[in-house]
Amino acid sequence: MSGNAYQDDRGNKDASITNPSGVGTMQPAEGLDNSTTPAEGAPYLIGEAMTGGYGKGADILHDCTIAVEKGQIAVIVGPNGAGKSTAMKAVFGMLNLRQGRVVLDGEDITHLTPQARVAKGMGFVPQTSNIFTSMTVEENLEMGAFIRHDDFRGTMEQVYELFPILREKRYQAAGELSGGQRQQVAVGRALMTQPKLLMLDEPTAGVSPIVMDELFDRIIEVARTGISILMVEQNARQALEIADKGYVMVQGRNAYTDTGKALLADPEVRKSFLGG
Numbered sequence: 001m002s003g004n005a006y007q008d009d010r011g012n013k014d015a016s017i018t019n020p021s022g023v024g025t026m027q028p029a030e031g032l033d034n035s036t037t038p039a040e041g042a043p044y045l046i047g048e049a050m051t052g053g054y055g056k057g058a059d060i061l062h063d064c065t066i067a068v069e070k071g072q073i074a075v076i077v078g079p080n081g082a083g084k085s086t087a088m089k090a091v092f093g094m095l096n097l098r099q100g101r102v103v104l105d106g107e108d109i110t111h112l113t114p115q116a117r118v119a120k121g122m123g124f125v126p127q128t129s130n131i132f133t134s135m136t137v138e139e140n141l142e143m144g145a146f147i148r149h150d151d152f153r154g155t156m157e158q159v160y161e162l163f164p165i166l167r168e169k170r171y172q173a174a175g176e177l178s179g180g181q182r183q184q185v186a187v188g189r190a191l192m193t194q195p196k197l198l199m200l201d202e203p204t205a206g207v208s209p210i211v212m213d214e215l216f217d218r219i220i221e222v223a224r225t226g227i228s229i230l231m232v233e234q235n236a237r238q239a240l241e242i243a244d245k246g247y248v249m250v251q252g253r254n255a256y257t258d259t260g261k262a263l264l265a266d267p268e269v270r271k272s273f274l275g276g
């Protein structure tokens with residue numbers, strides 16, 4: 001059993017499928033540069049100097065950099081249309097970058113498809129259409145395990161422990177659940193691939209303040225197991241409170257980058273982005 005509750009060691013030991021360590025199992029020959037070994041002090045994930053847009057359209061991101069350390073929580077905030085979701089999609093490989101790169105655990109993954117990135121340890125919960133509403137809760141979780149060929153019941157059990165209401169509603173259509181419960185299904189689905197990096201685009205959208213606090217607590221719990229979290233949030237103040245690192249994005253650019261605490265204390269950030 002590894003230290004990470006969502007990465008059990010049961011079932012198929014073929015690391016090429018679930019890739020539990022995030023790097024290949026082959027050892028480099030002595031004296032050779034092993035490019036999958038992260039440089040000293042390099043973040044676990046970095047979308048570095050990303051520039052690009054949708055299709056042949058104008059650039060939305062301009063030299064945008066987002067990074068997350070191992071087991072930490074990074075939060076992107078900013079006004080509507082700032083490009084927060086676009087930055088997430090760029091990190092997940094849903095955008096062709098004109099410039100910049102994405103490096104995960106020391107490996108340049110800029111040219112990998114989203115599915116290949118999932119195999120490398122990325123889990124993504126998009127802002128919209130993040131569950132299959134006509135399927136049951138449990139079927140949604142099973143769909144989440146699509147890349148796994150091993151026994152994933154242990155992971156499903158862990159998701160049910162994290163979100164007990166999902167166990168109660170496991171045979172109910174996900175579309176019949178409340179907003180907060182649906183978001184739990186979406187997060188649970190992403191956890192089924194045993195990601196090392198969990199990317200959440202507005203996980204608390206449309207939920208009450210109490211449910212928001214509850215979801216943030218669960219997200220902190222996931223981070224404590226060693227999973228890195230990259231999250232976009234509308235509830236900027238509350239999200240920065242739990243963020244190790246915060247990014248304020250404006251018009252596709254980095255406007256402010258600091259610890260969550262420092263951003264909350266910054267008068268400029270407070271005035272312009274946190275309602276004073």
Ligand SMILES: Nc1ncnc2c1ncn2[C@@H]1O[C@H](COP(=O)(O)OP(=O)(O)OP(=O)(O)O)[C@@H](O)[C@H]1O
Pocket residue numbers: 054057060078079080081082083084085086087127
């Ligand atoms: N699929 C798309 N095709 C073309 N342009 C898009 C697409 N999605 C978003 N855009 C454009 O990219 C810009 C940034 O949008 P994005 O959704 O990344 O902003 P956001 O910061 O996530 O906003 P919100 O807070 O409303 O979720 C907007 O001008 C938007 O119109």
Ligand SMILES: [Mg+2]
Pocket residue numbers: 084085086127201
């Ligand atoms: Mg968005």
